[in-house]
Amino acid sequence: MKNAFQTRILAIGLALATLAVCLLAGFNIAQENTIDTPTDGIWWVEAQGGLRAERVPADTPGSRAGIRAGDILESVNDHPTLRLDPLVRAIFRTGSWGRASYSIVRPIVTPQGTLFTPKLDFNVILEPADRSNHQVTRLIALVYLLIGLYVLFRRWTAPKSTHFFVFCLVSFVLYAFRYTGVFDTFDWCIYWSNIVATAIQPALFLHFAVSFSDNFANRRRNLTRRRALVVFLYAPGLILIAVQATAIKLWSATEILKHRLDQTAYAYLALYYVLAAIVFLFRYRSAESPLERQQLKWLTRGTLLAVVPFTVFYVLPFVFDMAVPALVTKFAGLSLVFLPLTFSWAIVRYRLMDVDLIFKRGVTYTLATAAVVGLYFAIVAFSAELVHTRLKDLGVWGLLGAIVIACLIFDPVKRAIQGRLDRIFDQKRFDYRETLVEFGRGINSQTDLRALLDSIVERLPQTLLVTRVAVFLAEEADGQRRSRSFHLAASHGLTNLPAAELQALDVRFLDFDAPDANNHIFLENPQQVLRLPEDQRKTAGKLDLNYYLPCRVANREGSGTRTVAVIGLGRTDDGDFLSSEDMELLESLAGYIGIAIQNAQLYQRLESKISEFERLKEFHENIVESINIGVFAVDLEDRIESWNAPMEEMYAKPRREALHHPLSEVFPPEFIEQFNNVRHEDGTHTLYKFRLALPSGDFRIANIAIAPLVTRDLIAVGRIVLVDDITDRIQLEVQLTQAEKLSSIGLLAAGVAHEVNTPLAVISSYTQMLSKHMRDDQRLAPILEKITQQTFRASEIVNGLLNFSRTSGSEFTSIDLNQLLHDTETLLEHQFKTAQIHVETHFDPALAFIKGNQGKLQQVILNLMLNAKDAMHGKPNATLKIATESGPGFVFVIIQDSGNGIEKEHLNRIYDPFFTTKATPQEGQRKGTGLGLAVTYGIMQEHAGKIQVESEVGAGTTFRLEFPSATTLTTREETARPDAASASSVENTRSTIHA
Numbered sequence: 001m002k003n004a005f006q007t008r009i010l011a012i013g014l015a016l017a018t019l020a021v022c023l024l025a026g027f028n029i030a031q032e033n034t035i036d037t038p039t040d041g042i043w044w045v046e047a048q049g050g051l052r053a054e055r056v057p058a059d060t061p062g063s064r065a066g067i068r069a070g071d072i073l074e075s076v077n078d079h080p081t082l083r084l085d086p087l088v089r090a091i092f093r094t095g096s097w098g099r100a101s102y103s104i105v106r107p108i109v110t111p112q113g114t115l116f117t118p119k120l121d122f123n124v125i126l127e128p129a130d131r132s133n134h135q136v137t138r139l140i141a142l143v144y145l146l147i148g149l150y151v152l153f154r155r156w157t158a159p160k161s162t163h164f165f166v167f168c169l170v171s172f173v174l175y176a177f178r179y180t181g182v183f184d185t186f187d188w189c190i191y192w193s194n195i196v197a198t199a200i201q202p203a204l205f206l207h208f209a210v211s212f213s214d215n216f217a218n219r220r221r222n223l224t225r226r227r228a229l230v231v232f233l234y235a236p237g238l239i240l241i242a243v244q245a246t247a248i249k250l251w252s253a254t255e256i257l258k259h260r261l262d263q264t265a266y267a268y269l270a271l272y273y274v275l276a277a278i279v280f281l282f283r284y285r286s287a288e289s290p291l292e293r294q295q296l297k298w299l300t301r302g303t304l305l306a307v308v309p310f311t312v313f314y315v316l317p318f319v320f321d322m323a324v325p326a327l328v329t330k331f332a333g334l335s336l337v338f339l340p341l342t343f344s345w346a347i348v349r350y351r352l353m354d355v356d357l358i359f360k361r362g363v364t365y366t367l368a369t370a371a372v373v374g375l376y377f378a379i380v381a382f383s384a385e386l387v388h389t390r391l392k393d394l395g396v397w398g399l400l401g402a403i404v405i406a407c408l409i410f411d412p413v414k415r416a417i418q419g420r421l422d423r424i425f426d427q428k429r430f431d432y433r434e435t436l437v438e439f440g441r442g443i444n445s446q447t448d449l450r451a452l453l454d455s456i457v458e459r460l461p462q463t464l465l466v467t468r469v470a471v472f473l474a475e476e477a478d479g480q481r482r483s484r485s486f487h488l489a490a491s492h493g494l495t496n497l498p499a500a501e502l503q504a505l506d507v508r509f510l511d512f513d514a515p516d517a518n519n520h521i522f523l524e525n526p527q528q529v530l531r532l533p534e535d536q537r538k539t540a541g542k543l544d545l546n547y548y549l550p551c552r553v554a555n556r557e558g559s560g561t562r563t564v565a566v567i568g569l570g571r572t573d574d575g576d577f578l579s580s581e582d583m584e585l586l587e588s589l590a591g592y593i594g595i596a597i598q599n600a601q602l603y604q605r606l607e608s609k610i611s612e613f614e615r616l617k618e619f620h621e622n623i624v625e626s627i628n629i630g631v632f633a634v635d636l637e638d639r640i641e642s643w644n645a646p647m648e649e650m651y652a653k654p655r656r657e658a659l660h661h662p663l664s665e666v667f668p669p670e671f672i673e674q675f676n677n678v679r680h681e682d683g684t685h686t687l688y689k690f691r692l693a694l695p696s697g698d699f700r701i702a703n704i705a706i707a708p709l710v711t712r713d714l715i716a717v718g719r720i721v722l723v724d725d726i727t728d729r730i731q732l733e734v735q736l737t738q739a740e741k742l743s744s745i746g747l748l749a750a751g752v753a754h755e756v757n758t759p760l761a762v763i764s765s766y767t768q769m770l771s772k773h774m775r776d777d778q779r780l781a782p783i784l785e786k787i788t789q790q791t792f793r794a795s796e797i798v799n800g801l802l803n804f805s806r807t808s809g810s811e812f813t814s815i816d817l818n819q820l821l822h823d824t825e826t827l828l829e830h831q832f833k834t835a836q837i838h839v840e841t842h843f844d845p846a847l848a849f850i851k852g853n854q855g856k857l858q859q860v861i862l863n864l865m866l867n868a869k870d871a872m873h874g875k876p877n878a879t880l881k882i883a884t885e886s887g888p889g890f891v892f893v894i895i896q897d898s899g900n901g902i903e904k905e906h907l908n909r910i911y912d913p914f915f916t917t918k919a920t921p922q923e924g925q926r927k928g929t930g931l932g933l934a935v936t937y938g939i940m941q942e943h944a945g946k947i948q949v950e951s952e953v954g955a956g957t958t959f960r961l962e963f964p965s966a967t968t969l970t971t972r973e974e975t976a977r978p979d980a981a982s983a984s985s986v987e988n989t990r991s992t993i994h995a
Helices: 002-034 061-065 084-094 132-154 161-176 185-210 214-219 223-249 255-286 290-319 326-348 354-389 396-408 410-425 427-445 449-464 499-503 534-543 580-626 645-651 669-678 727-773 781-805 817-827 829-834 854-871 932-942 971-975 980-984
Strands: 043-047 050-055 072-076 099-105 107-110 113-116 120-125 469-477 480-492 547-554 561-569 630-635 640-643 685-693 699-710 716-725 813-815 838-842 850-852 879-887 890-897 946-952 956-964
Touching: 002 132, 002 161, 002 185, 043 084, 043 255, 061 120, 072 084, 084 099, 132 161, 132 326, 161 185, 185 223, 185 255, 223 255, 255 290, 290 326, 427 449, 427 580, 449 469, 449 480, 449 561, 449 580, 480 561, 547 580, 561 580, 630 645, 645 716, 669 685, 669 699, 699 727, 727 781, 813 854, 817 829, 817 838, 817 854, 817 879, 817 890, 850 854, 850 956, 854 879, 854 890, 854 932, 854 956, 932 946
Parallel strands: 838 879
Antiparallel strands: 043 050, 050 072, 072 099, 099 120, 107 113, 469 480, 469 561, 547 561, 630 640, 630 716, 685 699, 699 716, 813 850, 879 890, 890 956, 946 956
């Protein structure tokens, strides 16, 4: 309550004081404008016999009248001038542009001494005093007051803001109050206010310097010492006020005394300013807090920029009575405006980074103003000369045109100076910023997200000279905007954080999509962000980043923006904060970065989709390529668009020769006709066991399915054709059917053989018995012998049927097929010679052995050779080729003749029992029983082999026998064969017929 009351009283007091000084300044200006102060431009001081001309500046009324430095003024208008007051009164009585008569004695220095000339009379035309310097200082005063008010209202509670406002208010009094010389009550009030301000303002400034930061008070533990220091700081000013009062009340008011007091006041002012600059510089070098260091940096620079020109070009020449051009002193006084500019922003701490920007822009506008003023006067002078000499008709309009031209060139001049200052003050950073702008313009060309993030965290530290940079990428959960979170994607300088902590960062405070979110977050001290929850405060402290800028892009749907990434930045290498110019550049660059990140993410998603699409495409193609049926697709114009590997193999046409070709150029007319019949019908159509002609001239049997090829929207884009080659399956089915036929016939033959054997045994027995009783009967004995022979023949036929129906149990041994073929060919050698058949053999010397029964295999070979001999009966140049070949795990026997061949309609029946084409044999041929190939087929099945036949009518027939080698024969196949003992029990001899 007490603090609030004191604050209220202080605010009222400051408001009243500000209002009072503003009113006094206004009245002072009004009074000054009503009083015309004439002057001769000469600095007169008291001397023996009158007033001595101490300095006579050129181009002043006194100089133009002929008065020289050192002349002694005795009277003005016949009024003696032993002191300065009579001269002032005489000048005021004469008035501006009036003629005053000066009586002067001019001393002449000779070797004998100083001689004085007789009285010289000079007529001096008095001119109004130049008060332009007053307007310059009042401009500085107005800047002080406005900045002080801004600081006070902007940050009332900021440290030293009240002290700073008092300093600005006293500075306003110092530079705005100017007494007129009338010295009435108001003029005396203005005079003493100016005296007090001159004494207090430097002390306030130095006091502000030594107590600027909060840490100073903490280090000054002794309150008495602090108060003693304050008294020591203000004591010289109080002494100066006392001396001024004493001089007016007690001492003789001479011009020399007044000048010495003014010199003392300006020396005191400059000394305190220089001491303040030294204090700021010392404090800046020893400051530890980044904020304090940033403030003190610009306080030091601003103080030096204001104090050095003011001290060198204004105070020192005045103290040591050196002549300096008036324009130089005006610009030196104008430099004091930099004090309030830099101090205000350092105290406010609001956008503290603007201090350097204001500093540079202040210099820019000052130099630009000076350049434009010079150009203005040059243009005005040139225009006046041009108007007066050549363009007399323009008159005032010519001067107005010159003013307009000067106004137009102000902005380009200012920009040129600003660019030059940027180069002078921070050449390296300026170059980096230009590089960063170029980087921002070209950043969208980067499509690799990882490379883009690495480029960002690499270029920003180089450009802005910051030590820590981090990029956080946004994540979306279920597409909900409010559930967005961020994760650290790239960083520079965060080496103090292990990987585990980087993964556990809680950065939920980076909520830039909230309605009231700012364009960036500034954390003055990341270790002490009290407004954040505990976990987020710890994260901010670990990251140690001072700035967070959102990278926003437009929403995919609707209006507004969304944050795709956040850029975090720390302080510079020197521990300073960034400037507002940096922040504006970063905010602009963040938009480019956001778009670039969005593009990179979209490109990454597109690449992912493309990879997934390619993977699915490859997967689907692998499926199509891996299935064991031919698949091809045609478009709506019947052009082939796909052709899988099984189709290449089956149809014997490479993919490159089929793709993009019309269907009619690839397939035969029979298929095209069937395809056209179903192309306009819905659903899937199947061509069962279609005989497909191949380009090579061969034929394949296939089931062909023709189905529409449609999109997800059920729009037909072509047709897909599936070609299932069933040629081998049909052959297997034929073989299976043949095996089933043989099995059925075998069962029938077994039954018939057993039924026939019984009566044959009875007939044979009785016939043999009768033959024994009637062997002497010449008539009946031959008849009974013929009956016996026929019964034996019938028994052989029946035993043949039994052998066909039974699985032989003969013993299996290792057999050399080469030797077996040679022995069989030797056995039939005489028959082949008789039939004029040439035999060619090609045996593989490395042929593997097989497991089998030699007798049965010899029966197979014998049957095939005899069939070949019968097929070549009567053919000229008959040739029988016998060969063996080796394969992986198999051996092959090829028996090829050049006979008449087998007709195609008979190929499917050659293994049927009792089917024969030799029912009516020619002379020299055997009459066939139809059991030879049937028995051969059974023996091959018993040996786990395969028999294949290829025949062309008129060209010959080739039988190909396939046997598994002895090393690949499975145990199951071995155990499936009956043993030798069971096989021997079924052997029959011609001498006995068993019932």
